[in-house]
Amino acid sequence: DIQMTQSPSSLSASVGDRVTITCRASQGIRNDLGWYQQKPGRAPKRLIYAASSLQSGVPSRFSGSGSGTEFTLTISSLQPEDFATYYCLQHNAYPYTFGQGTKLEIK
Amino acid sequence: EVQLVESGGGLVKPGGSLRLSCAASGFTFRSYFMTWVRQAPGKGLEWVASISSSSTYIYYADSVKGRFTISRDNAEDSLYLQMNSLTAEDTAVYYCLRLDFWGHGTLVTVS
Numbered sequence: 466d467i468q469m470t471q472s473p474s475s476l477s478a479s480v481g482d483r484v485t486i487t488c489r490a491s492q493g494i495r496n497d498l499g500w501y502q503q504k505p506g507r508a509p510k511r512l513i514y515a516a517s518s519l520q521s522g523v524p525s526r527f528s529g530s531g532s533g534t535e536f537t538l539t540i541s542s543l544q545p546e547d548f549a550t551y552y553c554l555q556h557n558a559y560p561y562t563f564g565q566g567t568k569l570e571i572k
Numbered sequence: 573e574v575q576l577v578e579s580g581g582g583l584v585k586p587g588g589s590l591r592l593s594c595a596a597s598g599f600t601f602r603s604y605f606m607t608w609v610r611q612a613p614g615k616g617l618e619w620v621a622s623i624s625s626s627s628t629y630i631y632y633a634d635s636v637k638g639r640f641t642i643s644r645d646n647a648e649d650s651l652y653l654q655m656n657s658l659t660a661e662d663t664a665v666y667y668c669l670r671l672d673f674w675g676h677g678t679l680v681t682v683s
Contacts, residue, residue: 499671501617508667508674509617520672552617556671559631561607561619 467491467555471564477572478543486538486551486567493533494557500529500538504549512551513538545571574598576668581678588658588682594651594668594675602626602646607671608653610664610680620666621653635661658682 468491478484488498496516501509511520513529516536526541540547548571553564580592592608608620621632621642630642641654651668658680665677 503617508676510674511672514672554617554619554671559622560633561622563617563619566616 466560467494467558467562469553469555469562469564471553471567473567474565475568475570477570479572480543480545482543484540484543484569486553488531488536488538488553488564490534490536490555490557494555496532497555497557498529498531498536499554499556500527501552501554502547502549503552509552543569574670574673576670576673576675578666578668578675578678581666581680583681583683584658586659586682589654589656590658590680592653592655592666592668592678592680594653596649596651596668599670601644601649604670606644606651607669608642608651609667609669609674610662611667611677612661612664615664618664623651655680 470489472487498516499511500513501511503509512523512527516531517529528539530537548569551567555562575597577595584590603625605622605624607622610618610620619633620636623630623642623644639657643652660682663682665679667677668675
């Protein structure tokens with residue numbers, strides 16, 4: 466199985482900050498990776514697909530990069546509505562696997 | 573507008589069974605791989621099972637293999653998850669999804 470190691474597990478930041486979240490795959494997954502945002506009591510919402518493509522309707526302050534085993538999600542200037550939990554998901558091979566999640570909190 | 577609406581969750585005793593349904597609308601359901609993902613209370617996301625557009629390919633997480641069955645009815649635009657031999661570890665919100673869009677989820681409590 467492909468393990469996805471996501472870091473950090475939690476992050477405190479302020480409105481306007483730039484933040485980066487990382488996922489490392491235990492083996493190469495090409496660019497078969499998505500990033501999801503989940504707010505409490507809500508279903509996850511995809512932000513990024515194919516590692517670096519912005520989902521339609523998602524603000525451009527979100528960006529993704531990487532290929533192979535190392536991936537990052539960057540939020541260029543945090544907004545109040547961005548405080549949530551973020552997950553990566555690899556869909557290169559079954560079983561699909563998620564990162565452990567990053568809880569982004571207000572400092 | 574894409575919609576995925578899960579139903580069928582509820583309270584069930586250990587060893588019991590439950591069948592989840594997911595009604596799809598707003599897209600050509602028969603063209604998409606579909607997936608179930610679950611989230612235990614306060615925990616992360618766990619992939620459960622996926623099924624190809626014509627049901628040719630089916631995949632399960634080891635944690636549910638032999639107990640859960642994913643299926644679909646393309647004529648009815650519906651996805652299903654039959655869950656047998658349930659344990660407390662199966663307690664979770666179950667989401668029906670395409671990779672780009674998720675339903676709101678249905679809560680399964682085994683107690």
